[in-house]
Structure formats: structure tokens, C-alpha cells
Amino acid sequence: MGLHTSAAILGRRAIRKYKPDQVPDEVLREILAEARWAPSATNTQSTNVYAVSGEPLERFKAELRQYAESEVEPKPDFPPGTGLPPALMARQQALFQARASFIAAEEAKMGIRPADPPVSPTVAGAAVFGAPTLLVLTFEEGVSDAYGCFDAGLFSMAVCLAAQSRGLGTCIAGGVARNAELLHKLLPGTDKHKILITIAIGYPDNDAPVNRFPRTRLAVDDFVTFVR
Ligand SMILES: Cc1cc2nc3c(=O)[nH]c(=O)nc-3n(C[C@H](O)[C@H](O)[C@H](O)COP(=O)(O)O)c2cc1C
Structure with a gap:
């Protein structure tokens, strides 16, 4: 059904x-029913999904905004890394720069002025x-971090592609889980997740310019070592 896999990936x-239109429950269910066929370690299917919309989502956003405005220290359930290697840091900077300059140029063409004062990211x-x-993707305590993350990663890509083939868009977002306590409070039964x-x-x-800026990827020979 839908797009050929390679076309969906690319x-x-x-x-x-996003447009304000709600995603009908049956479409969401269809996407999740397809994504559950993602592989998982020994078929443990360790990924739990909370689909949050409507009033609970608005409440969460208001709380997250309040935390951001008061600069509450991020406390995700998974600790941040110990520092990106310089080459990866450079790729991250390249993304931020390419995105910001494309958006500024497009918005200028559209007559949109930058926010003054600027809104913090x-x-x-x-x-x-x-x-x-x-x-919101969770897994239970006891599952190894490696396999829990791996399973959820595969599941996430399956969600993104299943959504893509139905004309929906997605954004995997770690930043939204930066204050994990807000999500634990919102989502029932996540004490041990x-x-x-x-x-x-x-x-x-x-x-929207933010959905159109050009992206780049490494050349295959820049990240693959063929050992023959
Ligand atoms: C683990 C992970 C966390 C991410 N967190 C965020 C995020 O917090 N905010 C955001 O705007 N994008 C986030 N992204 C999206 C990436 O920035 C994006 O996938 C990357 O720049 C490549 O661009 P593309 O997905 O358009 O190909 C995340 C992606 C992954 C895989």
C-alpha cells in the first residue's frame, strides 16, 4: 500500500x-498498527506509545512553556552525552545555520519580520x-537501555514512514521530553517507565520555510568503511 519504501524514505x-487539522483516530490507529511490525529484540515489543492530543496536549504545552520561560533545568530520563565529537558538532551547527539563514531569507521574501525581541528556541x-x-515513546525499567532505545528507534522510523505514505508529517523530538517529570505527571502508569x-x-x-530548507547527508564513503 502507499508509496514504495525507497520513495517514502527519501x-x-x-x-x-503543522496545519491545525486533527489526525482522525482511525488514521492514527492505522499508522500504529503498521508500525507495530517494526522489529524488536526477541520480539519483546518493548515500546509503549502514548498518543496525546486535545486538552491534555494543550496543558502539557503550557507547562513546558512555563518551564522554558523560567529556565527550569532540563531533566530527561536519559542523561545527555558527555560532549559531541567535533565533526558531529560541526554538522549540528551546519544544520542550525542552514535552517536559520534559509528561513530568514524566505520570510523576508514573504514580508515576515523576525520576532523582536527574538523568542528563545x-x-x-x-x-x-x-x-x-x-x-510519547517509553519503555519499562528492566529493559536494557540499548535494546529499549533500539526498539523504539526502529518503531519511530516505521511510524514516520507509515505517516509519510498517508500524507502526514512527523518530527522525532527529543527536546520535548527534556523535562520528563511533566510527561510522567501527564501519562498514567509511567512510574516504572x-x-x-x-x-x-x-x-x-x-x-512553511521551516519545512522546506535544504538538508544534507554525508557521502557514503564518508561514513562507511568497506572491509574486504
Ligand atoms: C533522536 C532524535 C531526536 C531529535 N530531536 C529533535 C528535537 O528536539 N527538535 C527538532 O526540531 N528536531 C529533532 N530531531 C529531528 C532531527 O533534527 C532531524 O531528523 C535531522 O535534522 C535530519 O533532518 P530530517 O529528519 O529532515 O531528514 C530529532 C531526531 C532524532 C532522530
């Missing part, structure tokens, strides 16, 4: 601005890109 991109991030639904990641999902605003 056609997908992170969507960071953390405060802007609390709006969760205006997505109508937020999927680790909150790993979120995925925004909805109908993409394809005109």
Missing part, C-alpha cells in the same frame, strides 16, 4: 510546522511545532 523530512520548542498529536522520545504527527504545512 520523501520524508522532519516537519516542524526552548520557548519556541514548547509549542511542539503546532502538531495536533504528540506520540523511562520516557525516551516524542514524535509530533499531523498534516504538514508544506509552504
Whole structure:
């Protein structure tokens, strides 16, 4: 059904601005029913999904915004790394720069002035890109971090592609889980779960510059070592 896999992989991109339209429950269920066929270690299917929308999502966004405005220290369930290696840091910077300069140029063409004073990225991030639904992925304590993360990663890509083939957009977003306590409070039965990641999902605003900036990838020979 839908797009050929390669076309879906190449056609997908992170969507960071959504139309306000809700995702019908049956469409969401269809996507999740397809994504459950992602592989998992010994078929443990360790990934739990919370699909948050409507009033609970608005409440969460308001709380996240409040935390961002008061600069509450991030406390995710998974500790941050000990520092990106310089080459990876450079790729991260390249993404931020390419995105910001493309958006500034496009918005200038559209007659949109930059916000004054500028909104901090953390405060802007609390709006969760205006997505109508937020999927929150967790796994239970006792599952190894390696396999729990791996299973959820595979599941996430399956969600992104299943959404893509139905004309929906997604953005995997770790930043939204930066204050894990807010999600534990919102999501029932997560005392013994680790909150790993979120995925925004909805109908993409394809005109928005943030959804159109050019992205890059390494050449195959820059990250693959053929050992023959
Ligand atoms: C683990 C993970 C965490 C991410 N967290 C965020 C995030 O917090 N905010 C965001 O805007 N994008 C986030 N992204 C999206 C990446 O920035 C995006 O996938 C990357 O720049 C490649 O662009 P593309 O998805 O459009 O191909 C995340 C992606 C992954 C896989």
C-alpha cells in the first residue's frame, strides 16, 4: 500500500510546522498498527506509545512553556552525552545555520519580520511545532537501555514512514521530553517507565520555510568503511 519504501524514505523530512487539522483516530490507529511490525529484540515489543492530543496536549504545552520561560533545568530520563565529537558538532551547527539563514531569507521574501525581541528556541520548542498529536515513546525499567532505545528507534522510523505514505508529517523530538517529570505527571502508569522520545504527527504545512530548507547527508564513503 502507499508509496514504495525507497520513495517514502527519501520523501520524508522532519516537519516542524503543522496545519491545525486533527489526525482522525482511525488514521492514527492505522499508522500504529503498521508500525507495530517494526522489529524488536526477541520480539519483546518493548515500546509503549502514548498518543496525546486535545486538552491534555494543550496543558502539557503550557507547562513546558512555563518551564522554558523560567529556565527550569532540563531533566530527561536519559542523561545527555558527555560532549559531541567535533565533526558531529560541526554538522549540528551546519544544520542550525542552514535552517536559520534559509528561513530568514524566505520570510523576508514573504514580508515576515523576525520576532523582536527574538523568542528563545526552548520557548519556541514548547509549542511542539503546532502538531495536533504528540506520540510519547517509553519503555519499562528492566529493559536494557540499548535494546529499549533500539526498539523504539526502529518503531519511530516505521511510524514516520507509515505517516509519510498517508500524507502526514512527523518530527522525532527529543527536546520535548527534556523535562520528563511533566510527561510522567501527564501519562498514567509511567512510574516504572523511562520516557525516551516524542514524535509530533499531523498534516504538514508544506509552504512553511521551516519545512522546506535544504538538508544534507554525508557521502557514503564518508561514513562507511568497506572491509574486504
Ligand atoms: C533522536 C532524535 C531526536 C531529535 N530531536 C529533535 C528535537 O528536539 N527538535 C527538532 O526540531 N528536531 C529533532 N530531531 C529531528 C532531527 O533534527 C532531524 O531528523 C535531522 O535534522 C535530519 O533532518 P530530517 O529528519 O529532515 O531528514 C530529532 C531526531 C532524532 C532522530
